Amino acid sequence: MIWRSGNPEAARPFSDQPADSLTETTPAPTLDSGTAGSISPQILAEMELIQGQVVQDRGLEPAGVFTRTLFTSEQLHQHVMDDFLDDYSQEEMAQDGIVLQAFGLLNADFDLYTFYLDLFSENIAGFYDNETKEMVVVQGSRFGGLERLTYAHEYTHALQDQNYDIRNGLGYSDETCEADSERCAALTALLEGDASLSEMNWFMNHATSQDRTDIFSFSDTFESPTLDLAPAFIAEDFLFPYQQGFDFVQFIYDQGGWQAVDQAYADPPVSTEQILHPERYPQDRPVPLDLPDLEAVLGDGWEAIDQGVMGEWYLYLILAQGLDKKARLDEKDAASAAEGWGGDAYQVYYNREQDSTVMVLQAQWETSQDTQEFADSFQKYARDRFGRPVESGPAFNAWQQGVEYHSLYRQSQTTTWILGPDQGTVEAIWDRLGQP
Secondary structure: OOOOOOOOOOEEEOOOOOOOOOOOOOOOOEOOOOOOOOOOHHHHHHHHHHHHHHHHHHOOOOOOOOEEEEEOHHHHHHHHHHHHOOOOOHHHHHHHHHHHHHOOOOOOOOOHHHHHHHHHHHHEEEEEEOOOOEEEEEOOOEOOHHHHHHHHHHHHHHHHHHHHOOOOOOOOOHHHHHHOHHHHHHHHHHHHHHHHHHHHHHHHHHOOHHHHHHHHHHHHHOOOHHHHOOOHHHHHHHHHHHHHHHHHHHHHHHHHHHHHHHHHOOOOOOOHHHHHOHHHOOOOOOOOOOOOOOHHHHOOOEEEEEEEOOHHHHHHHHHHOOOOHHHOOOHHHHHHHHHOEEEEEEEEEEEOOOOEEEEEEEEEEOOHHHHHHHHHHHHHHHHHHHOOOOEEEOOEEEEEEOOEEEEEEEOOOEEEEEEEOOHHHHHHHHHHOOOO
16 A cells, blocks of 8 residues: 555644634643653543533544543653554565655655654644554643643544444454555544544633633644655645545535534545545545556566555645655646546556566546546646656657656546556556557
């Protein structure tokens, strides 16, 4: 799968900030000094109060148990290493770098492990683990506005799990996300959009004036150098579940309140297209595409290192947020080019001895006009990234960049982007795909 920034342990980022508030209660209790992770009776009472408020506003009843933990920033950093990134091997990191480089998003030697360690350590305010049933809030010096707001968000995740069974009912786990990252991205957006709207309602209905002061003061002073310096596509993708996910759930909520949001869990979104265009949910579903095994065409030394679905969101990121700044399309133009997406499939192969990559991305478009729009936009992107085409035809263009040979084939409602080490390899792949 292509690496997605959203993590199956749903986390609330610091950068996700609410609007305004009106109500007032007592000052925030101080956390016990020297007992990181322990929760005082006063804070437990605050948590119980927030839980009741979220249940009242969100309309989901508690139906299970969970544990509550307060983390220091140091404990969060250790948890990210021991849990979030524990299974992210050097081999997987290297393969992700090769894949992301093939799509023009990242240099292959970029240190993804250290980057994500720093990113999650800096930007996670809390998380809920649907496997261990543990809810964690990252503590400051007090259980103040940010902690209370985070608690409302994460408790919503606990209610989601108790009512819909995130892992087994929704089929949302490390394994299923590895197998289908596009569906996982859509589910993440539903879960985080729901929790973000619930958090917003809590803020509007129950936050105190001190909460407001705490949150706005934090927002004014918060810095995330890792996110600020992140590759453009990662910075956008990190916030996708919270921004586009929030918009998706808000649209559903506007149609029928929390009852309509609850109904979405019976038929969850399956693509980022549905998240980006909620008016098309649930009717507009992706067309499944299959690509043949290419190892026989490529010969000895080649191994498949990745395959999956790119989706409308990542097609947009490729065109608008690629590594080569001069090749980036205007965000509006890139979004328009990706909007006609109907389905896709991609494969990436790597030859270690040759240090060569082969990539195939075949996309199905909803209309011939959508196909042409994407092809035209891709040609502009490719010209700025690779230079003038070395070959052109009525429905075909090819570009040479160093040792890489890129081709885009266009048919009535299909485009096929092929990357290979030379023209002969690309043409052999095209023939294997069974195209005329």
